[in-house]
Amino acid sequence: MDDLEFRKRALANPHDSDEDFVAATGSTPERMRLVQDIQALDKRIVEMVSAVTVPADLATRLKSRQPRVSRPVKSVWSSYYAMAASLVIAVGVILSIGLQSANPSAADLQLHDDALRHVYREEPRYERAVNDLSWQQINAVIAEAGVHLRDNERIKTMHIKFANGCRLASGTGAHIVLEGTKGSVSVLIVHSSPVKTRFDVNDPRFAGKIIPFGEGNLIIVGEKEEPLETYEALLTDAFEWAI
Numbered sequence: 001m002d003d004l005e006f007r008k009r010a011l012a013n014p015h016d017s018d019e020d021f022v023a024a025t026g027s028t029p030e031r032m033r034l035v036q037d038i039q040a041l042d043k044r045i046v047e048m049v050s051a052v053t054v055p056a057d058l059a060t061r062l063k064s065r066q067p068r069v070s071r072p073v074k075s076v077w078s079s080y081y082a083m084a085a086s087l088v089i090a091v092g093v094i095l096s097i098g099l100q101s102a103n104p105s106a107a108d109l110q111l112h113d114d115a116l117r118h119v120y121r122e123e124p125r126y127e128r129a130v131n132d133l134s135w136q137q138i139n140a141v142i143a144e145a146g147v148h149l150r151d152n153e154r155i156k157t158m159h160i161k162f163a164n165g166c167r168l169a170s171g172t173g174a175h176i177v178l179e180g181t182k183g184s185v186s187v188l189i190v191h192s193s194p195v196k197t198r199f200d201v202n203d204p205r206f207a208g209k210i211i212p213f214g215e216g217n218l219i220i221v222g223e224k225e226e227p228l229e230t231y232e233a234l235l236t237d238a239f240e241w242a243i
Contacts, residue, residue, distance in 0.1 A: 003103065006031060014038040028109065029202035107170065108195045112210060114168040115219045116203055118175070119186045126162035126177040126184060138163045142174035147189045148242040155238045168192070171216065182226045188219040189239055215241045 001009075001024040009021055014035050016022075025035050104112070135156065139149055141163040149155070161184075162177035171192030178185045194212035201208025201221055208221035209228055218235060220228050 007034070010035050010038055014042055030104065030109070033202065104199050105196055107193070108197075108199065108210070111168065111170050111190070111192070111195065111217065111219075112199075112201060114170065115188055115190075115208075115210070115221065116201065116206070118166055118168060118188070119206065119221050122162075122164070122166075122175060122186075123184075125164075126186075129161040129177070132159050132161055133163055138176060141165060142176065142189070143242065145172050145174040145189065146191050146242055147174045148240050150238050150240060152234075152238040154234055158234075166190075173216065178231070180222050180226050180231075182223040185220065185222040185226060185228075185231060187231070187235055188221075189213070189216060190219065191216040191241070211236075213239070 001020060006021075006024050009016055010025075010031075025031050135149070135151075138160055142149060142165075144165050159179035160176055161179060162175070164175050166173050166175040166188060168188075168190055171190050173188055173190035173192075176187050178187065194215075195210055195217055196212075198209060198211045201210060201219070205224070206221050207224050207226060207228065208219065209232060211218045211220075211232065213236065218232075218239070220231055220235065222228055222231075
């Protein structure tokens, strides 16, 4: 099932229990998150509609104010249902437009998965590192990937304990590891086609961001609750492409 059909079915019925829809939902973290978001929205709309209290004599009062014309009188409830239906349609359209503009492509998602696999694979190596690397050691390693670390005083105060070249499916790059507040923070600079839009890393253990960055992509991955925004502002200013 392609992404377009999946979004249509999710918006039409986020509680669809057909086997093909359930399988498609579980095929990627992004699809699972989409269905959960729409289900939450559906629940809120039902709660909103259910919370409307109609006065017992409202229908009688409305009828008494209507002009004497021979046309059927709409039920009071029909107005509420119409309003709710309009709300559902409007929210669905907005949600659909937002998803289409921010939805990662298949290549973007491949980069996401490759980056996570790389972090898990390299973790035993960098977790054994105890000493900080020198500025010269870091730049010597990452230069092979066409990356240069500017002489930035703020980043020099951080503990950089690992630097190595890396090759993901989409291109070559560099992998450095900082000591964060919750554990290690992996930073990957990948020389490849920039992603269409920035998006989050979705993993049971890690949090992260994938950000289009000049000639490639900046990927930051850390433990949950790590303040990644602090590193993003620092790293986008510290790194530059040298090729």
